[in-house]
Amino acid sequence: MYEGAVQDLIDELGRLPGVGPKSAQRIAFHLLQADSDDVDRLVTALTEVKARVRFCTVCGNVAEAELCRICADPRRDPSLICVVEEPKDVVAIERTREFKGRYHVLGGAISPMDGVGPNDLRIKELMTRLLGGTVEEVIIATDPNLEGEATAAYLSKYLRELHVRVTRLASGLPVGGDLEYADEVTLGRAFEGRRLIDA
Amino acid sequence: MPLYRDDAIVLRTHKLAEADRIVTMLTRTRGKVRAVGRGVRRTKSRFGARLEPGMRVDIQCYEGRNLDTVTQAETLDTWGDVIARDYTSWTAAHAVLETCDRLTEEHEPSVQQFHLLAGALASLAEGAHEPGLVLDAYLLRALAVAGWAPSFVDCARCGDPGPHRAFNIAAGGSVCRVCRPPGSAAPAPETLELLAALLTGDWAVADGSGLRYRREGSGLTAAFLQWHLERQLRSLSFVERA
Ligand SMILES: [Zn+2]
Ligand SMILES: [Zn+2]
Numbered sequence: 001m002y003e004g005a006v007q008d009l010i011d012e013l014g015r016l017p018g019v020g021p022k023s024a025q026r027i028a029f030h031l032l033q034a035d036s037d038d039v040d041r042l043v044t045a046l047t048e049v050k051a052r053v054r055f056c057t058v059c060g061n062v063a064e065a066e067l068c069r070i071c072a073d074p075r076r077d078p079s080l081i082c083v084v085e086e087p088k089d090v091v092a093i094e095r096t097r098e099f100k101g102r103y104h105v106l107g108g109a110i111s112p113m114d115g116v117g118p119n120d121l122r123i124k125e126l127m128t129r130l131l132g133g134t135v136e137e138v139i140i141a142t143d144p145n146l147e148g149e150a151t152a153a154y155l156s157k158y159l160r161e162l163h164v165r166v167t168r169l170a171s172g173l174p175v176g177g178d179l180e181y182a183d184e185v186t187l188g189r190a191f192e193g194r195r196l197i198d199a
Numbered sequence: 200m201p202l203y204r205d206d207a208i209v210l211r212t213h214k215l216a217e218a219d220r221i222v223t224m225l226t227r228t229r230g231k232v233r234a235v236g237r238g239v240r241r242t243k244s245r246f247g248a249r250l251e252p253g254m255r256v257d258i259q260c261y262e263g264r265n266l267d268t269v270t271q272a273e274t275l276d277t278w279g280d281v282i283a284r285d286y287t288s289w290t291a292a293h294a295v296l297e298t299c300d301r302l303t304e305e306h307e308p309s310v311q312q313f314h315l316l317a318g319a320l321a322s323l324a325e326g327a328h329e330p331g332l333v334l335d336a337y338l339l340r341a342l343a344v345a346g347w348a349p350s351f352v353d354c355a356r357c358g359d360p361g362p363h364r365a366f367n368i369a370a371g372g373s374v375c376r377v378c379r380p381p382g383s384a385a386p387a388p389e390t391l392e393l394l395a396a397l398l399t400g401d402w403a404v405a406d407g408s409g410l411r412y413r414r415e416g417s418g419l420t421a422a423f424l425q426w427h428l429e430r431q432l433r434s435l436s437f438v439e440r441a
Pocket of ligand 1: 061
């Protein structure tokens with residue numbers, strides 16, 4: 001344990017995701033030795049992000065206005081919605097430049113053991129968006145793990161009742177890997193998601 | 200550092216640092232084990248989906264001071280993956296896994312709990328019975344193995360041969376006229392018959408039971424479980440019932 005302010009900083013840093021007590025201590029001492037300017041910039045960035053950034057009222061993505069950049073862009077196809085767990089997934093998909101539709105950020109995946117049920121996610125908001133009638137296809141791009149898979153199963157069960165096309169992002173083999181190293185589940189899913197090769 | 204190998208079922212996982220996961224497993228021979236899976240959250244991880252809840256793996260770990268570390272994992276059964284495609288079964292599986300986590304201790308072998316868990320997950324993956332029935336059968340039997348066997352026929356207090364009309368969770372189940380504490384419930388005889396069938400594995404009776412009795416039975420089973428567990432089971436309220 002350290003004296004007052006240092007320990008307070010270590011405690012606060014330790015509450016961040018993925019930061020253990022040792023890392024918290026390392027970051028705290030790095031900050032103590034850093035230039036005041038560097039620390040000021042960090043403080044400003046933290047204050048600004050809380051003051052300026054909010055969540056898009058339509059899709060739940062991070063936004064600096066009422067709507068996020070994507071929802072405000074008239075060139076994005078409103079008939080396609082890609083459902084993801086977190087804002088960082090939007091960034092990942094945007095990097096591919098493959099997708100021209102819009103997003104819906106759930107804010108996580110269903111995990112009963114952790115006390116997260118359908119009502120804790122932005123699922124009702126998604127249903128409301130679909131009632132408008134402009135959406136033709138919902139692409140479910142939840143994480144390729146079991147929670148993501150079960151969340152997709154839940155969504156497809158209830159979205160089908162609304163008569164929209166529901167598709168799931170194919171989960172296949174990692175590009176650049178060797179087939180022999182793929183686990184059974186990944187390999188099995190890759191078989192399910194196989195496609196016809198144009199001759 | 201000592202290495203060990205075991206047959207294990209993954210109960211739950213917690214995120215750790217950037218790409219690691221703490222994996223809680225029930226093993227066949229050494230009870231509950233907590234181990235770190237390094238890099239499992241990377242899409243190129245060699246563990247892939249092997250270390251996810253409901254998967255049965257042939258596991259190799261080395262013992263650490265606080266946490267063990269997974270060095271190898273080979274899939275034996277992909278129950279978790281099959282179950283995750285059916286939302287109702289998956290919510291039931293979460294309640295099964297959470298209960299198992301609560302009823303078992305680290306480094307205290309319980310081969311009976313291991314077999315019960317394996318049986319319940321295999322049954323949910325197979326889809327042979329209604330998921331809610333599989334869950335209730337598992338909960339009742341897991342409680343029985345833990346030493347809290349409920350009685351659905353004879354009096355739980357004096358052993359007077361039943362069936363009896365009155366039922367009391369705190370007393371341990373069915374109670375005779377003499378032993379009956381005030382405020383005891385009077386469930387339908389068909390419900391008690393269903394619960395007895397679930398406890399003994401009489402699936403012909405269980406599968407043929409009416410919806411009304413299944414609902415009442417689930418309520419009593421849940422009440423039993425909560426009575427014996429100190430904290431509420433988080434997943435139980437999310438289970439989709441027929
Ligand atoms: Zn938006
Ligand atoms: Zn009695």
